[in-house]
Amino acid sequence: MFRSFVAELQVFFQVRNSNSSLSPNELDAVFIDLFLEILEDILRLQPNFILRLKDSIETLKMELKFLITFLGDTPSQPIELETTNNVLADIEAVANDVGSLLYSFFFVTDRISVTAMTQTLSDLLGNVEHVKEEIKEHCITVAKILPSGMTPKTAVVSLFLVDSILDDLKDLMNQKDDRIASVKDQIQTIHQELMFLRSFLADMKAGRQNPELEYYFIQIRDLAYEVKYVVSSFAPVWYLTIRLPQVMEKINLIRIRLQEMKKKHDAGMLKDAEYPSQKILLQDQRAHIGHKYFVGLEDEATKIKGQLIGGNHNLEIISIFGMPGLGKTTLANELYHDPWIVQKFDKSAWCVVSQTYRTRNILIDILTSMNELNEDAIIDMDDDTLGQKLHKSLSGRKYIVVMDDIWNVKAWHDIENYFPKNNKGSRLLFTTRNEDVGTEAFAFVHPLKPLTKEECWYLLQKKVFYDEPCPKELMDVGEEIARNCDGLPLAVVVIAVVVANMEKKRELWKDVAERLSSHISKESNMYIDKLQLSYNYLPMHLKPCFLYFGAFEEDREIAVRKLILLWVSEGFIEKVEHRSSEDVAQECLTDLINRGLVMVAKRRSDGGVKACNVHDLLSDMCLRIAEKDNFLKVIQK
Template sequence: MINHIVESLQQIEDQWGLDIPETAEDRIKFLKRKFKFLDVFHSLQSFNHIVESLQQIEDQWGLDIPETAEDRIKFLKREFKFLDFFHSLQSFTELSYMLDVVHEVQGDLLKVYCSSSLLFVPGPKKEIADVFKELKLLRNFVCFVSESKHTDFFTYVTEVVSHAGMVAWLYLPSNGKGENQEINYLLSKHLQMKIKPIDPSIRKMYIDVLLALRSKWHPNIQIERVSGFVETLQHNLKALPISNHITHQIAALQEMLNFLIANLSIQNLEFHLQDIDSVLIDSGLLIYSLHEDVTLGEVTIDLPGTIQHIKTVIYHIIRKDFQSNLPRIHGLGYVDFVLDNLKEFQDRYPDSLALVKTQLQMIQTELEGLQPFLSSVAEQQYNIHDELQNSVALLIGKAYEVEYVVDACLSKKFPGWCLKLWIVDIIMDIRAEVAEIQQKKMVGLDVVSPYTIATDTSFTSGIHEKVVGFEDEIGTLKHRLTGGSRKLNIISIVGMPGAGKTTLAKRLYFDKLVVSYFDIRARCHVSPVYSQRGLLLSLLAMLHVSADETSLLSKRTDELRDALYKILRVKRYFILLDDVWDHRAWDDLRRCFPDDNTRSRILLTTRNNDVAYNVKSVSEPLFLRFLTYEESWDLLKLKVFGNESCSPLLETVGQKIARKCEGLPLSIVLVSGVLSKMEKTEECWSQVAKDLGSYIGSETKAIIEKSYQHLPYHLKPCILYFGTFLEDEEINVSKLTWLWIGEGFVKHLEGRSLQNIAKAYLEDLISRNLVMNAKNSSDGKVKSCRIHGLLLDFCKIKAKEEHFLLWIKRDGNDKSSSGLSTQKQLAQRRLVLYCKEENVVEWNSHGSPVDSVLY
């Protein structure tokens, strides 16, 4: 009932808004406070007879009652009124709510200085301010140990909270009417004594509660509770009676707590809460035990050992946070930068780095030992697989850490003990990873798929659908398939992800003329990760070599090769190899395809130009173009409306959407699926046109992800870096390659300049159809390049996931600085600001741990 009244008062206040008269606002706040107290105290009934008896004693004594006895009786009456409340609370949750209410009201009483306010407290407020401060510290402790089941502590806190509520209640002018000032003063002093852990039995109770929590991890701990508990510990640490022989150790503990508080704002703190929980419990045990009158029983407190443990855990929290914000993709040239900087910094700042000089020299030796391995990765001497990429990322991540620690030494950001622990661990981590690489002998590792007979049921779907555009390309390919040389001809269709390669190949594979021209046909999907055996099984299954799948699976790989060769021999065959990522897949199969001058044909689709040139026999590869604007609009209309006509109201916005797809069939098909399911209004379609990526990004990401994952390690940061550029931006190649070099993406190789190596990286990305050649120079080399909007969206999303870079768009009308300086993601290494120059200067004044800023 009372809660309903409070809610109603709040609704009245909300409805009135900013126009509420000051007197009305004050009255509503007062009523809300009073009703909250009534809700808390509504159960105070069973001790009423004791209160009545005390009143009778006081009345019988009359005017002759001694002053001290009168004060004592009044105090007892008020205390008994709250005793009944002890039995109404059943859990720490209820107790915490009561504590919050009392603490909030006390805070309000301290804030009001207007004498006309109903919440105004006349006279000095020191007593209630002292109670407020002590109650806040107790509240911090209670919130931290809320999982505790300690009955005595629960009863103790309940009593304290009840007294605190009584103090707040009596200080309200409408209750005291100026007559309770002296009794309130006595009550406040009594309450302070109850809250402060001065009494040995109370301190022992605090220790017992913490010991009970020490035995297991409580996952419900929250960051704000951590901060409050540290505040309570610091307060009690300052109040300790310190012996001279432990003064320096107490100072060290105070430093640890200050250091922890300073780093509670770190990112992803949730991941470190278990470590923090352990540190704070040990710190609390230590602080509450540093009293000679506390009996700990079998518990022993090792002050130096505890401080060392706290140091270690805090260091791990700081390091984990740094590592959690590291990019997961690194440039192979970053180690070169760090080695150069290490030598320069040790020469330039010998005094600042003296504390860790020996360790830095050891680090330098370890990183120099990694150079041959990283060079071999840059030259692609290793097969592509996750284990290698993880090892490379981990080792270069250590170089980031070294750079950060050196910077922290120079800036005095962290204490020396923390930095020494960090560097020693970096050395151990590098050595452990190098040993693991050597043990695995990664040069010889290969990735293979399980031996199964793969069937691609999706290939046959939509075989009768109309193909929009590519009429000339279909004609050219049909001619190459059914005419020309009698020799075996390998025909390649090349294009970027989503260009329509498979759709076109499917159209040809099921074309009636093509089907009738060949004796037998078979197809298989190769994919980035394949096995020769798996491909052979798929092709043989398509050719119906055996009705019994088990008999095929029982054959050796060489037997499968022979079987395929024999069935194709002397026949005119048509083989479709869809989605070939690497020329090695062709090398594994080429001996199975006889060339008996029967006009046999192999149609191959690939995203990689190099694959197409590697397999070329007679015909040149067909590089699939983008759809024209007209073809894009025709395809969109077909997918959305079928044989129906498009409403004139949707023509303009629909054409705008088609244009934004930039001629990529995949984009058009996906956005058509979105449009066909939504209401066909100009307003709805305009929303799609405004932010196309958000509607189709999740579906395109999976398709482009395959190309990204298949990239050699050194090209991954290069492609993600395109996420720093704007849509449709034509990027100068010289500028781009120098940026790559400056970011440490380019690994130095003997006998070649960094600029030439970087240009070779770009040419590789172009050959993989991930980057487009926008303009050539007079000598035929690429002068500028660009990236498709679909790939740009992927690069931005993936770069953010990998902590590689972050885009921040600042609106020109936004005058606040918080848009740039307070974002959690500023811990990332690379920041792209889309804003005016003055905003960049403003952001820079706040400082942020990023390595590079582009705007």
């Protein structure tokens, strides 16, 4: 059985025997990296017979690291170029030879002799030297080697992200590294040129959104990544002396094109931005944007309120269901904090369930919401202990618990026994996008309907003008915008912020109305395209900050301190003299909140934001845009 297993294991030491979604370059690099780890372990264990081979193995390690560098510095997709294809094929052959060597070292019944291994290593290093000569010839022949899929190629660009990469490049120059000493002047020249182009672009941009300008920001960023990647990897000096002048040629080409664009810019001939830039809101306008309006939910709120505080003394469940964005959580939150309801219950708690839930997390959320749980004691409690603690804290008391965004009735059944049925008139309030959840839990079911076009228009006016009347010249186009939100309150709210940030000009509002009407889809995510309009109108520096919310678990509160530190470390935040990056990041967050894209989950005692989150639909939108634009990809467990 062991020998049979060993024979099957051999396929794992061959590059092409893996079914993978990785590009050929990435797949080769992954296998070479695996082999490097195995070689590291061999050197660490240092069996007696390996001592004679130590120098050869160390050399092989360095050569393999350079091959990974080349794979990362070459187009990751197959291209019709004979020299490139030949080099990549030979690198793969070397990787397979290394795999065969390691397989024989560990698993061949007749252990390979030291002499034979010495000869095999010598042959391998000879093959690597041949590949390096091919690489050298290839680099001289091919004038433009594209940056790889191993360096970011996202269409989401931030001016400050470019700054961050350039800072990293400067740090590399300041390091005392003998390996790059002979090319340091070239690196410094490239850095200066990229800094110049970055400033040149920033001056031309001057607050406007223009596709051509953003394209060149991406070009500069990718060049900076390219230089940083090559210089900080394991490339030998001869490789740097070939590659760096090629980068310089690309920079010169961009400089020429930008100078031509500058002439158009100065002559006012630049193409209009696809999405016009928005003016910054005045302080009093910001307050208006944040004001809540309870539209279209009044009747359901009255019915549910009666069921919460009236009815019999049995434990009853009330379910609010409807498609995402209709205001289920908003309605539940209004009821949960209603003073009249608050005073009727001894205990109240709120938890978020979501699609991928853990019973333990639900119990912790409920207990924490009631201030019944010492966080230090959580580690020592299993699920049943937490459940018993919940049962004890609710026994003999009239309680109300909101279970927000519950997808499956199983989540309720998993914790049902921990809720005492004590004839005190306790209530459970569900919000769900699935009607069956309420039905199967024997709940009073309240379906929410989309807003009428009149309700949409009323909500839009209140969000944009507060208590001021809408100008007559904007009435018809404003009604058109409201109508194109298709009755979704969330869409009305975020689009209202878009138009509130604009000048009150008919042509600008008309553009928004037309873009909304063009986003027509009847699929399950039919509203995401409409919501995406609010993303498209964001200033360039806020786009990566907003998309980053897609990296967090849906429905979970995000600690603002953690979020800000991540934004800063990712390079999304501008470096402003005499100001901390954290303060600047806080302003970015406040801007996103004022635009209706981010919600405040908790506030500090001084009124600042302690935790935040985003709506489910907006989270889905972040993930979709982030994946499409190669910004980030979340892999579900």
